[in-house]
Amino acid sequence: MICNVCKAREAEVYQPHSGKRLCRKCFIEDVRARVKEESLKIGLDKANKILLAVSGGKDSYVLADTLVSFIDPQKLIAYNIIEGIHGYNRREQIEQLRKYLSSLGIELIEDSFKQSVGYTLDEMMKYSIGKGLNVSACTFCGGFRRKLINNAGRAVSADYVATGHNLDDEVQAIIINLIRGDLLRLIRFADKPIKLSSKFVLRVKPLRKVYEWETTLYAYYSGYQFQELECPYISTRPTLRAKVRELLYMLEDKKPGTLLTILEEFDKLAEKVRNQTQLKEELPTCKICGEPTSYGREICKNCELLISAGLLNYHQNLPMS
Structure with a gap:
């Protein structure tokens, strides 16, 4: 079957969402476009x-x-x-x-x-x-x-x-x-x-x-x-x-x-x-790392996870050994 776009090369790809049959080159160009x-x-x-x-x-x-x-x-x-x-x-x-x-x-x-x-x-x-x-x-x-x-x-x-x-x-x-x-x-x-x-x-x-x-x-x-x-x-x-x-x-x-x-x-x-x-x-910034956090939060989710896992000391702001 011939490519629906170039109408010269053999079609290798069928796009269900477009209904087109494309050759390899036209498929790549379609994605790039x-x-x-x-x-x-x-x-x-x-x-x-x-x-x-x-x-x-x-x-x-x-x-x-x-x-x-x-x-x-x-x-x-x-x-x-x-x-x-x-x-x-x-x-x-x-x-x-x-x-x-x-x-x-x-x-x-x-x-x-x-x-x-x-x-x-x-x-x-x-x-x-x-x-x-x-x-x-x-x-x-x-x-x-x-x-x-x-x-x-x-x-x-x-x-x-x-x-x-x-x-x-x-x-x-x-x-x-x-x-x-x-x-x-x-x-x-x-x-x-x-x-x-x-x-x-x-x-x-x-x-x-x-x-x-x-x-x-x-x-x-x-x-x-x-x-x-x-x-x-x-x-x-x-x-x-x-x-x-x-x-x-x-x-x-x-x-x-x-x-x-x-x-x-x-x-x-x-x-x-x-x-x-x-x-x-x-956005507000995290009191620990200084990066943006969600509205209404003082500590970002990342730092909160480390604290909860016991990997970050909240008071010293240092990784736990």
């Missing part, structure tokens, strides 16, 4: 410096590859965090990531939870479980990753931090926050970023309208050897996100394009809510 459209809408092309938060997975590769197709690589700098998960974080994966980014002209900065927080994720979970806390690894990991990524963005004077969150990730996050009733966090997931603290670097998601299966196929067609191993904490203790993901995949299977529809309608709704909501100008 959507990433470029989303990026231009938020002004990435006008930025002087963009920090790319990369993990080494398929989305990281697609993020870097699509952005360098229309942005000068000298304006991009990558940042990777080693969480410290036994059997999951591998040195060869980081070296492969560095080699690939270097081929694109992008520098890679390395960091780790051990170096910047004082503990690996495995250590945090060990102490947390020892204290009888019912806290998932994703809660520790997500909070500290966001904090370190933002700090790195500030350190390099980035105008934006770009993450590799795809369409599946984005819609899952929307549904989760709807369930939790977190209006403020919800409207920050929309297409136009909101800056609620002078200490925040605006976070953007250029892949937010690209399906996860598309990033996987894009990486495969481009010959990337990305990490396929799933984080062991997800399989040993399924989170709300995992359950929401399963439900959304069922809906998408029954009606292709459902995820895109949810995201596009959410963006419209978020715009209306933002126009009608009085947002406070500046």
Whole structure:
């Protein structure tokens, strides 16, 4: 069957959400076009410096590859965090990531939870479980990753931090926050970023309208050897996100394009809510680490978790030995 776009090459990909059959080249161009459209809408092309938060997975590769197709690589700098998960974080994966980014002209900065927080994720979970806390690894990991990524963005004077969150990730996050009733966090997931603290670097998601299966196929067609191993904490203790993901995949299977529809309608709704909501100008800062925290909180969630796990002395503000 012939590609619906170029009408010259053999089609290799069927897009259920568009009904198109695409050849390999037109498929890659289709993904790049959507990433470029989303990026231009938020002004990435006008930025002087963009920090790319990369993990080494398929989305990281697609993020870097699509952005360098229309942005000068000298304006991009990558940042990777080693969480410290036994059997999951591998040195060869980081070296492969560095080699690939270097081929694109992008520098890679390395960091780790051990170096910047004082503990690996495995250590945090060990102490947390020892204290009888019912806290998932994703809660520790997500909070500290966001904090370190933002700090790195500030350190390099980035105008934006770009993450590799795809369409599946984005819609899952929307549904989760709807369930939790977190209006403020919800409207920050929309297409136009909101800056609620002078200490925040605006976070953007250029892949937010690209399906996860598309990033996987894009990486495969481009010959990337990305990490396929799933984080062991997800399989040993399924989170709300995992359950929401399963439900959304069922809906998408029954009606292709459902995820895109949810995201596009959410963006419209978020715009209306933002126009009608009085947002406070500046988030308060944590009394311990000095980083932004939620309204009404004196201590940020990250520091609170370390205190609860017995890893941080609140009075001395020092890691526990």
